[in-house]
Amino acid sequence: MDSYIFYGLAIALLAVSFFKDKKKTKTALKKAWRAFENILPEFLTVIFLVGFLLAVLNTETISKIIGAESGWIGVVLAAVIGSVTLIPGFVAFPTAAILLENGAGYTQIAAFLSTLMMVGVITLPVEMKYFGKKISIIRNVLAFFFSFAVAAIIGMVVM
Amino acid sequence: MKKLIKRYRVFIIVFLAMIILVLVNRPLGTKAFTITGNSILEMLLVIPPIFVLLGLLDIWVPRETMIKYMGEGSGLKGIILSIIIGSAAAGPLYGAFPVAAVFMKKGVKFMNILIFIGAWSTTKIPMFLFEITALGSRFAISRLLIDIPGIIIIALILSKTVSREEVKILYENAKAMD
Numbered sequence: 001m002d003s004y005i006f007y008g009l010a011i012a013l014l015a016v017s018f019f020k021d022k023k024k025t026k027t028a029l030k031k032a033w034r035a036f037e038n039i040l041p042e043f044l045t046v047i048f049l050v051g052f053l054l055a056v057l058n059t060e061t062i063s064k065i066i067g068a069e070s071g072w073i074g075v076v077l078a079a080v081i082g083s084v085t086l087i088p089g090f091v092a093f094p095t096a097a098i099l100l101e102n103g104a105g106y107t108q109i110a111a112f113l114s115t116l117m118m119v120g121v122i123t124l125p126v127e128m129k130y131f132g133k134k135i136s137i138i139r140n141v142l143a144f145f146f147s148f149a150v151a152a153i154i155g156m157v158v159m
Numbered sequence: 160m161k162k163l164i165k166r167y168r169v170f171i172i173v174f175l176a177m178i179i180l181v182l183v184n185r186p187l188g189t190k191a192f193t194i195t196g197n198s199i200l201e202m203l204l205v206i207p208p209i210f211v212l213l214g215l216l217d218i219w220v221p222r223e224t225m226i227k228y229m230g231e232g233s234g235l236k237g238i239i240l241s242i243i244i245g246s247a248a249a250g251p252l253y254g255a256f257p258v259a260a261v262f263m264k265k266g267v268k269f270m271n272i273l274i275f276i277g278a279w280s281t282t283k284i285p286m287f288l289f290e291i292t293a294l295g296s297r298f299a300i301s302r303l304l305i306d307i308p309g310i311i312i313i314a315l316i317l318s319k320t321v322s323r324e325e326v327k328i329l330y331e332n333a334k335a336m337d
Contacts, residue, residue, distance in 0.1 A: 006208040007207075009208065010207075010208035010211040011208075013212065017219065024219070025215075025218075027214075027218055028211075028215045028217065028218040028219075029214055031213075031214040031217055031218070032210040032211045033214075035210055035213060035214070035257055035261075035336065036207070036210045036257075039256075039257060041166045043202065043206075043253065045169045045173050047195055047199055047202060048170065048177060048195050049173055050194070050195070050198055051192065051193075051194040051195030052191050052195075054191075054194045055180075055191035055194055093293035097294055100294070110298070110302065114281070117252070118277070118281050120252055120253070123253045125169075126253045126256055127253075127256060130256040130257070130259055130260050130329075131259070132328070132332075134320075134325070135317060135321060135325075135329075138316075138317060139273075139313065139317055142316060142317070143280075146309050146312075150305050153301060154301050157301045
């Protein structure tokens with residue numbers, strides 16, 4: 001839904017820009033295309049890899065591994081699964097709700113959601129292209145461990 | 160042509176792997192292709208306007224303006240702006256990286272870029288509403304309250320671990336991207 005806002009905004013600003021300066025607008029569009037084409041191979045690889053992974057893993061398998069009784073091992077597994085998968089948010093939250101209904105624990109789900117959003121093992125090649133190896137790896141490692149803090153606190157607050 | 164194949168070689172390998180999956184296990188392969196198709200659709204919904212907006216930003220907003228609001232010495236104003244821009248965004252984390260590249264080109268402070276990446280990854284406003292409906296406000300609000308200091312701490316640690324030269328190389332690299 002919010003993607004339409006982006007489209008609307010882009011079209012509106014593009015119109016204003018075109019009205020003000022045709023040549024500049026053309027340069028802007030050229031720059032946009034070059035920036036997009038520059039990252040396209042990495043994008044495509046990531047998207048196909050995700051399709052592959054999600055086809056192999058399914059909700060049942062996941063909720064078996066990260067049930068409420070799975071304890072810290074379950075939390076670690078949840079964090080790992082979240083790190084290596086790439087699910088859009090509007091799919092992730094309802095999926096998390098389904099997993100909770102099917103017996104997953106809150107702590108485990110919090111760890112899963114947190115690493116899902118902050119850690120991206122699969123998107124690492126894209127990230128490295130912009131931020132270099134060192135920063136990308138440190139950022140992902142920090143975000144991974146931070147997710148345990150998130151999980152622990154949510155496990156205490158939400159019961 | 161040779162250059163093109165070289166750039167896309169990893170993608171070609173993954174694509175071939177999926178075709179093999181279809182041949183070996185048809186239902187699983189079809190499922191993989193369906194999920195991939197949906198992701199591509201999602202990408203088409205999110206990515207093109209981001210790049211158009213980036214192109215426009217690059218052309219119309221002068222470097223001086225960006226530096227003033229988000230560059231070195233922008234202080235708390237820069238931090239808050241980075242969180243707001245990151246949180247207002249839509250789409251998966253990989254959409255944030257090209258934005259970061261333009262920010263680098265425009266002289267935004269590295270710490271603020273890291274905060275922006277953190278905010279984009281986890282405190283998105285549209286997603287927050289989604290999270291409340293799916294998992295309840297207690298869950299969503301607790302997560303948000305832990306995440307904001309977390310993002311800033313991670314950004315701080317990261318910016319302390321890299322040297323000025325390393326940051327400079329990244330900024331040069333971003334300049335060379337178009």
